Amino acid sequence: MSASKETEGAVAVITIRNPPVNALSQQAVESILKVLKEVQFDPAVKAIVICGENGKFSAGADIRTFENIGQKSDSLSHFLEDVNSMAEKSEKPVIAAIEGVALGGGLELALGCHYRVAHVKARLGLTEVLLGIFPGAGGTQRLPRLIGLLPALEMITTGKIVFAPVALKLGLIDSVTEDNTIKAAIHFAQNVIGKPLESRRLCTKPIQCPPNMETIFNDSKIKLKKLFHGAISHQLCVEAIRAAVQLPFAEGILKERELLFSIFNSEQARDQAKARQYAFFAERRVTKWTTPSGANWKSASPHPIGVAAVIGLGTMGRGIVVCLAKAQIQVIAVEQDGKQLEMGRKAVTKILERETLTMQQRGLALMSDSFGSITFTLDFNSLKNADLVIEAVYENMALKKEIFKQLSSICMPEAFLCTNTSGLNIDEIASVTGRPHLVIGTHFFSPAHIMKLLEVVRGYHSSPTTISTVINLSKVLGKIGVVVGNCPSFVGNRMMGPYLHQAIFLLEDGCYPEEVDKVLEEFGLAMGPFRMSDLVGLDVGWRSRMESGLTGPKLLPGALVRQREGKRYSPLPDILCEKGRFGQKTGRGWYQYETVGGRNAVPDPWVQNFLHDYRKAHTIKQKPTSQNEILEWCLYPLINEGFNVLEEEIASGPEDIDVIYNNGYGWPRHMGGPMFYASMVGLPKVLTKLEVFYENNPDIPSLKPSGLLKKLVKQGSPPLKEWRSQLGYQNSKL
Numbered sequence: 001m002s003a004s005k006e007t008e009g010a011v012a013v014i015t016i017r018n019p020p021v022n023a024l025s026q027q028a029v030e031s032i033l034k035v036l037k038e039v040q041f042d043p044a045v046k047a048i049v050i051c052g053e054n055g056k057f058s059a060g061a062d063i064r065t066f067e068n069i070g071q072k073s074d075s076l077s078h079f080l081e082d083v084n085s086m087a088e089k090s091e092k093p094v095i096a097a098i099e100g101v102a103l104g105g106g107l108e109l110a111l112g113c114h115y116r117v118a119h120v121k122a123r124l125g126l127t128e129v130l131l132g133i134f135p136g137a138g139g140t141q142r143l144p145r146l147i148g149l150l151p152a153l154e155m156i157t158t159g160k161i162v163f164a165p166v167a168l169k170l171g172l173i174d175s176v177t178e179d180n181t182i183k184a185a186i187h188f189a190q191n192v193i194g195k196p197l198e199s200r201r202l203c204t205k206p207i208q209c210p211p212n213m214e215t216i217f218n219d220s221k222i223k224l225k226k227l228f229h230g231a232i233s234h235q236l237c238v239e240a241i242r243a244a245v246q247l248p249f250a251e252g253i254l255k256e257r258e259l260l261f262s263i264f265n266s267e268q269a270r271d272q273a274k275a276r277q278y279a280f281f282a283e284r285r286v287t288k289w290t291t292p293s294g295a296n297w298k299s300a301s302p303h304p305i306g307v308a309a310v311i312g313l314g315t316m317g318r319g320i321v322v323c324l325a326k327a328q329i330q331v332i333a334v335e336q337d338g339k340q341l342e343m344g345r346k347a348v349t350k351i352l353e354r355e356t357l358t359m360q361q362r363g364l365a366l367m368s369d370s371f372g373s374i375t376f377t378l379d380f381n382s383l384k385n386a387d388l389v390i391e392a393v394y395e396n397m398a399l400k401k402e403i404f405k406q407l408s409s410i411c412m413p414e415a416f417l418c419t420n421t422s423g424l425n426i427d428e429i430a431s432v433t434g435r436p437h438l439v440i441g442t443h444f445f446s447p448a449h450i451m452k453l454l455e456v457v458r459g460y461h462s463s464p465t466t467i468s469t470v471i472n473l474s475k476v477l478g479k480i481g482v483v484v485g486n487c488p489s490f491v492g493n494r495m496m497g498p499y500l501h502q503a504i505f506l507l508e509d510g511c512y513p514e515e516v517d518k519v520l521e522e523f524g525l526a527m528g529p530f531r532m533s534d535l536v537g538l539d540v541g542w543r544s545r546m547e548s549g550l551t552g553p554k555l556l557p558g559a560l561v562r563q564r565e566g567k568r569y570s571p572l573p574d575i576l577c578e579k580g581r582f583g584q585k586t587g588r589g590w591y592q593y594e595t596v597g598g599r600n601a602v603p604d605p606w607v608q609n610f611l612h613d614y615r616k617a618h619t620i621k622q623k624p625t626s627q628n629e630i631l632e633w634c635l636y637p638l639i640n641e642g643f644n645v646l647e648e649e650i651a652s653g654p655e656d657i658d659v660i661y662n663n664g665y666g667w668p669r670h671m672g673g674p675m676f677y678a679s680m681v682g683l684p685k686v687l688t689k690l691e692v693f694y695e696n697n698p699d700i701p702s703l704k705p706s707g708l709l710k711k712l713v714k715q716g717s718p719p720l721k722e723w724r725s726q727l728g729y730q731n732s733k734l
C-alpha cells in the first residue's frame with residue numbers, strides 16, 4: 001500500500017499501489033499526500049501525473065475498512081479531500097491518468113487534478129451512493145462545477161458509471177486515448193507546463209444553473225424516493241448538491257461533511273449503508289463456490305464458449321439469445337415450427353435494435369456486427385456445432401427429457417447441456433443423457449437480457465468443470481451466477497412460495513391486493529406480490545396446480561374448498577383464472593389494466609366485490625391487519641424458508657440467498673437481502689413471531705419455525721457471517 005514517484009523529464013509520475021484495485025485506504029492516502037508534497041517542492045518537477053498500478057486508477061475508498069462506520073471512516077474522507085485540495089491548489093499542473101476505473105474517492109481524486117486523461121475503456125463514476133454513503137471528499141461540490149448541475153445530479157444521486165467517450169462528451173475528462181494512457185498523460189502534461197491554472201481549479205468555478213433549481217431538486221427527490229424507496233443516502237446527495245449551488249465552495253465542503261456525518265449519526269442510515277456494503281461483498285463471496293467433494297472455484301477450470309445454442313424462443317429463450325449475442329458469442333437459436341421461429345426471430349431483432357440504440361445513446365458505438373452472429377433454425381442437427389446448449393422449452397418434464405435425449409445423441413460429446421427449468425429435477429433430466437456430468441441448470445430470470453441473476457443449479461452428477469464453465473459464462477454475460485442445490489423450485493422460487501401463499505391468505509382474511517402491495521413496495525420491493533403475479537401471469541401457477549391435482553379436473557372429489565391434505569389452501573387465484581383473469585396478458589387479474597398487455601395496475605372494484613362475496617360465502621370474519629403485520633406475515637415465512645434452504649444445504653450461505661433476492665427478485669439493496677434483514681430485525685423476534693403464527697395456524701406448515709433458526713437463537717443469535725459455520729455439509733445438495 002503505497003504511492004511511488006518516478007520522473008520522466010520534468011514530469012513526476014505518482015503511482016497508487018494497493019492491489020487489487022488501488023483502493024484508497026488511510027495508508028494509501030497518506031502515502032499519496034507525502035509524495036505529492038515532495039514533488040511540490042522539487043524544483044526539477046514542472047508537472048505531475050497521478051496514475052494507478054496495473055491498469056486501474058482507483059476504485060475509491062477501501063470498502064473493507066468501512067465495517068465500523070463512524071468517526072474513523074468519516075475522517076478518511078476529510079483526509080482524501082486534503083489530498084484533492086492540495087492537488088487543486090498546486091502551482092504545477094496535475095494530470096490524472098485514468099485507466100480501468102476511477103470510482104468513488106478515485107474519481108474525487110481525479111476531480112482535484114487540473115486535467116484528466118482517460119483510456120477509451122476506462123469507467124468513471126461517483127458510486128458511493130450505492131454503498132449507502134455519498135461522495136464526501138469534495139465530489140458533490142466539484143462535479144457540478146465541472147459538468148453542470150443536471151448531469152452531476154444524475155451521476156451522484158444514482159451512482160451511474162460512464163465510459164470514457166461519454167465522460168469526454170460530458171466534459172468530465174479532457175482527453176481520451178486508445179494507446180498507453182500514462183504516456184498520453186505525460187505528453188499532455190508537457191504541453192500544459194507553464195499555462196495558467198486558475199480556470200482549471202474547480203473550487204473557483206461557478207456552477208451553471210438553470211433558473212428553476214428548486215423544482216429540479218424537489219422533483220429529483222420525488223423521483224429518487226420512487227426509484228430507491230426509503231434509501232436515505234440518495235436524498236442526502238440532493239442536499240449536498242443544493243449546497244454546492246447555494247454556498248461558496250469552502251462552505252459547501254463543510255456542508256458535505258456535515259451531511260456525510262449525519263449518516264453515521266442516524267441508526268437507520270447506518271443500517272442501510274451496512275446493508276449495501278454487505279450486498280457488495282456478498283456478490284463477490286458467491287463467486288467463490290465450493291462443493292462438498294472439495295472442488296471449488298480455484299481448482300476447476302472453465303471451458304470457453306464460442307458457440308452456444310438456445311432451444312425454445314419464448315419469453316425466456318429470446319432474452320437468453322440476446323444476452324449471448326451481446327457477449328459476442330455465436331448463437332444457434334432453435335424452435336419447433338416455422339411460426340414460432342419467425343416470432344422468436346422478430347422478438348430477438350427488436351430487442352437487439354433497442355439495445356443498439358441504448359448503447360449508442362450511452363456513447364458506445366455498438367454496431368450490429370459487434371453482436372455474436374445468430375442462426376435461426378428448425379434443424380436440431382445444427383446443434384452439433386455448439387459448445388453449450390440452453391434448453392428453454394415449456395416447463396414439462398416429459399418434453400424436457402425428450403429434448404435432452406436428442407441432445408445427448410446430436411451434440412459433441414464434450415458439449416455442456418443446460419436447462420432453464422424454473423423448478424424441475426435436474427437429475428431426472430440428466431438421467432436420459434449419456435453425460436449427466438455435463439448437465440446443469442441455468443435458471444435465468446425474466447427479462448433474461450436484463451436481470452442480473454443466474455441460479456446455477458448443480459445436479460448430483462454435474463462436474464466441477466461444468467459448474468465452473470457456467471459460472472464463467474455468467475460473468476461473460478454480465479450476470480452474477482449463484483450455485484444452488486437441486487430441489488423443487490431451487491432457492492428463489494422456493495422461498496417465494498410461502499410468501500405468495502401468505503399474501504393470498506391475507507386477502508381471505510380481509511386485506512385487498514393494493515393494500516398488501518403498498519406495504520411491500522413501501523418496504524422497498526420493486527413490486528408487491530399481486531402486481532408481480534399479474535406481470536408473470538396467474539395462469540403459470542394455475543397450470544402447475546392443475547398438473548399436481550390441487551385444482552382442476554385432477555382434483556380428488558370431495559376435497560374441501562379451502563383445504564388440501566389437511567393444509568390451508570386458498571382457491572382465490574384458481575377462481576380468477578377460471579374467470580379468464582390471468583393478469584396483464586388478459587388486461588385483468590388482481591388489478592385491472594387499461595388494455596390487454598397494459599402495465600398500469602389500477603385497483604379493480606370487481607376484485608373488491610369478489611373478495612367481499614367470497615368472505616361472506618365462507619363466513620370469514622374480516623380481521624383488521626396493520627401495515628406492520630402485513631409485512632411480518634409476508635416476509636417472515638419467506639425468511640423462514642430461507643433458513644430451511646440453508647439447513648438443507650441447498651444454498652451454501654446466507655449471502656447466496658441475499659444475492660439471489662437482490663438481483664432476481666427486486667429486494668431493496670439497502671435492506672441487504674432477506675437473511676441480512678432477518679439479522680437486522682433480530683432472530684429472536686423473527687422466531688417468536690413465527691412461533692405465534694404457527695401456533696394459531698397449525699394448518700400452514702411453512703410457518704413452522706426452521707430448525708436452523710431455532711438453533712441460532714439458542715446459540716445467542718450469532719452475527720450473519722457466522723451462520724455458515726453452523727451448516728454441516730453432511731447432506732449438502734450443493
Ligand SMILES: CCCCCCCC(=O)CC(=O)SCCNC(=O)CCNC(=O)[C@H](O)C(C)(C)COP(=O)(O)OP(=O)(O)OC[C@H]1O[C@@H](n2cnc3c(N)ncnc32)[C@H](O)[C@@H]1OP(=O)(O)O
Nearest residue numbers: 023059060061062063064066073076077103104105127284
Ligand atoms: C464509511 C464511509 C466513509 C467515506 C470515506 C471515503 C469517501 C470515499 O472516498 C467514498 C468511496 O470511495 S466509496 C467506494 C466507491 N467505490 C466503489 O463503489 C467501487 C466498488 N468496486 C467495484 O465496483 C468493482 O469491484 C470494480 C469495478 C472496481 C472491479 O470489478 P471486478 O469485477 O473487476 O473485480 P471485483 O471482483 O469486483 O473486485 C476485485 C477485488 O477488489 C475488491 N474491491 C473492489 N473495490 C474495492 C474497494 N473500493 N475497496 C476495497 N476492496 C475493493 C473486491 O472485493 C475484490 O476482492 P476479493 O473479493 O477479495 O477478490
Ligand SMILES: NC(=O)C1=CN([C@@H]2O[C@H](COP(=O)(O)OP(=O)(O)OC[C@H]3O[C@@H](n4cnc5c(N)ncnc54)[C@H](O)[C@@H]3O)[C@@H](O)[C@H]2O)C=CC1
Nearest residue numbers: 312313314315316335336340392393394395420421422446
Ligand atoms: N417465463 C418466466 O418468467 C420464466 C420461465 N422459466 C422457465 O423457462 C422455460 C421456458 O419458459 P418460457 O420462455 O416462459 O416459455 P414459453 O412458453 O414462452 O416458450 C417456450 C418456447 O419453447 C418452444 N418449444 C416447445 N417445444 C419445443 C421443441 N420441441 N423444440 C423447440 N422449441 C420448442 C415453444 O414453441 C415456445 O416458443 C420453462 O422451463 C420455464 O419454467 C424460467 C424462469 C422464468
